[in-house]
Amino acid sequence: MSGPVHRQTVFIVDDDPSVRDALALLLSLRGYPTAVFACAEDFLRALEPQWRGVVIADIRMPGMSGLEMQEALAHHPSRLPVIVVTAHGDVAAARQAFKFNAIDFLEKPFDHEQLLASIDRALSGLPPDASTIGTRPVASTLSAREREVMALVVEGLDNRAVGERLGISPRTVEVHKSRVMSKLGARNLAELIRIAQVANGAG
Structure with a gap:
């Protein structure tokens, strides 16, 4: 794990080291503090109530899935928002992610600017539907x-x-x-x- 966790931090939870490294590099170049974890269990064991920021979680990981981790986070005192990423997206997974108020659901390879926009929305404390999503009757x-x-x-x-x-x-x-x-x-x-x-x- 790297980076401070006492300020707004992007927590990257992905079992693929190349993905973790690439995301950490991209975000650090954009000025975001990052902390990386290889699995959901490691992240949840380390998680403290005072942590602030946003979680980027892969769906398919050994052990607990990203969606299961998201559900656990929904009941954690930190209430960290989650951006779900996956190389194997489907309707059921997207519906479950949004059920627990995911900020976004991105399929790999995803657009970096869309990811950064979602991170900024999460760090600003805006709800998942605070942009154009959900505003039209x-x-x-x-x-x-x-x-x-x-x-x-x-x-x-x-x-x-x-x-x-x-x-x-x-x-x-x-x-x-x-x-x-x-x-x-x-x-x-x-x-x-x-x-x-x-x-x-x-x-």
């Missing part, structure tokens, strides 16, 4: 069909399954999905899931 923005498509997409159905459920072609589903993403300002499926959860009062 979904019901008044989308057509009835678009709301139907959105609901099924965030359940984890692919275009073909959505089309079968609604009696439309996969291509038409894709058109509706693209319009939904554009209208709500969602850059990816994870953001769409977050918007849906906020709209349903789950965020």
Whole structure:
């Protein structure tokens, strides 16, 4: 572990040493204090209530997963916000991450500027939906069909399954999905899931 933990710190929890080193280097060059951990268990054992900052956690790690660690953190006195990163993202994982108020859900390889923006949002004490996410009234923005498509997409159905459920072609589903993403300002499926959860009062 390196870096001070008495001030706003970015805690990197990832079992891949190359990822830890690359993130620590990127963040240190941008002026962020960092502390690195190879597994969730090591981080939770070291965690103290007075620590402040944000956690970047990989999902798939030996032992406790990043999502399990996030759930444990939700009940810890430090209440550190979490940015979830993964090379194996899916709808179920994104939904669980946002259930416990993840600041962001990023798939590797992720955009560094998006990561830095999420870190800044977390360190500023803003909630996960404090940017454009969740600020648009979904019901008044989308057509009835678009709301139907959105609901099924965030359940984890692919275009073909959505089309079968609604009696439309996969291509038409894709058109509706693209319009939904554009209208709500969602850059990816994870953001769409977050918007849906906020709209349903789950965020």
